[in-house]
Amino acid sequence: MMKRKSNDEREKIGKVNDNIQLNGFLSGAGGTGKSHVIKTACQCAQKLCKALGVKFDKRTIVVTALTGAAAVSINGETTAGAFAFKRKVKDELEEFKNTYLVIVDEVSFASVEDMELLNEKMKQIFDNPWEPFGGVPIVFSGDFAQLSPVGGRPLYKSEHCIVWKEYLNAFMELRTNHRFDKDVNWGAMLGRFCDVGLSTNCKEVAIINTRVVGARSGPRERNIPFDAVYATKTKC
């Protein structure tokens, strides 16, 4: 059986905590910097490894996301691809023997079934069926106010998903929205949607409607910056 935590490199870095395996959830509304934190944490870890003379590669911290687009934005890979969701675990033991941390971004896309499969696959890959996620620290990131899984039960709707309800032991929430640093009012307005939801007669919807490009009272397409994000009545 492969021994995972006994080599010199692991001793040098140490674990997050000697007794408790981190199973964390990093949350925050869109734009609060979840992806930024993931990328920055990986860069810091890479620098630390370099300073310690420890090898750092894409298996030292396994950076994944539930969707391909989200994975690209954090320089990672899909969770399904990294952890063999669609194939038998075979040669992965060696590949993952120096993994210290797993990151799973856009967790709102995960169904209960995805989460259970991830737990099972990680137990196989890390050769440890006794501990959650094969005994490897894991951080999920995402925002349940964003998109839900396609065709599966969202995690927050399931009372019985032990993997999600009982294994997590750390919660981190980012609260400052950086995406709208240059348009604070717009950012605050989107934040309110999250808190109170949308109704067609609320003043925020009226404000958005004044910005529909091409509508009678809205701005003309030629008058907006070429790289602006805008609402339009029809598909472009």
Ligand SMILES: Nc1ncnc2c1ncn2[C@@H]1O[C@H](COP(=O)(O)OP(=O)(O)OP(=O)(O)O)[C@@H](O)[C@H]1O
């Ligand atoms: N601490 C920070 N200081 C300055 N800018 C930041 C900070 N955190 C994030 N940003 C910037 O804010 C923008 C949004 O960040 P990011 O994409 O990481 O948010 P997110 O929470 O992952 O959003 P989403 O849920 O939509 O994926 C990016 O342009 C990022 O560079």
